[in-house]
Amino acid sequence: MAEQQLRIAVFASGQGSNFQALADAAAEGKLGGSIELLVCDKPSAPVVERARRAGIEAWVFNPKSYASREAYEHEILDELRRRGVGLVVLAGYMRILTPVLVEAFDGRMINIHPSLLPSFPGLNAIGQALEHGVKVTGVTIHFVDGGLDSGPIIAQRSIEIGEGESEASLSERIHSAENVLYPWAVRCIAEGRVTLDGRKVRIAGADFSG
Numbered sequence: 432m433a434e435q436q437l438r439i440a441v442f443a444s445g446q447g448s449n450f451q452a453l454a455d456a457a458a459e460g461k462l463g464g465s466i467e468l469l470v471c472d473k474p475s476a477p478v479v480e481r482a483r484r485a486g487i488e489a490w491v492f493n494p495k496s497y498a499s500r501e502a503y504e505h506e507i508l509d510e511l512r513r514r515g516v517g518l519v520v521l522a523g524y525m526r527i528l529t530p531v532l533v534e535a536f537d538g539r540m541i542n543i544h545p546s547l548l549p550s551f552p553g554l555n556a557i558g559q560a561l562e563h564g565v566k567v568t569g570v571t572i573h574f575v576d577g578g579l580d581s582g583p584i585i586a587q588r589s590i591e592i593g594e595g596e597s598e599a600s601l602s603e604r605i606h607s608a609e610n611v612l613y614p615w616a617v618r619c620i621a622e623g624r625v626t627l628d629g630r631k632v633r634i635a636g637a638d639f640s641g
């Protein structure tokens with residue numbers, strides 16, 4: 432019998448370059464799992480059109496039409512359970528999560544953040560790094576816990592900031608790094624190579640070589 436593939440939901444709010452990279456990897460059979468659903472809180476976000484083109488169903492909602500965060504998260508949770516989703520991948524999902532989803536997907540929800548955490552959590556991490564004048568920043572993929580960008584770290588890549596580099600240029604380089612690292616990390620999880628021991632994450636087998 433064929434092994435059951437990991438069923439993945441991607442949450443995104445914006446451009447969706449990471450969603451695209453994940454969808455492309457899935458289409459090429461390189462993700463180790465299937466993307467069952469895009470969850471998006473912005474009906475006009477470009478990522479919704481990307482999902483349509485990739486043939487991936489989108490569950491798009493307007494947070495303002497719900498009484499609370501918990502209310503829409505319960506609906507999302509029902510959708511995820513109905514589809515047998517085993518991994519939630521946050522890819523530029525710009526909403527605070529409540530324990531409704533975080534606890535239901537404890538150890539099965541990951542996020543990508545455009546800095547070397549624990550530096551520059553929260554909004555506008557790229558701008559924060561430039562403003563601070565750091566010489567090196569990067570990308571972090573981590574498990575989601577109850578805090579702000581605070582969960583156990585799965586993978587990081589550093590990026591040197593050029594003298595006088597603009598935010599647009601740095602953002603482009605960070606996105607390029609993210610778009611390669613995220614599919615790799617998801618594949619590692621899908622292949623069962625990632626284990627979590629307290630704050631320490633171990634990845635068995637080959638290291639990243641993108």
Ligand code: GAR
Binds near residue numbers: 522543545606609
């Ligand atoms: C990415 O750079 C991701 O790291 C960031 O949003 C961007 C989404 O880009 N996420 C956060 O800042 C989360 N705190 P994309 O829509 O092109 O994938």
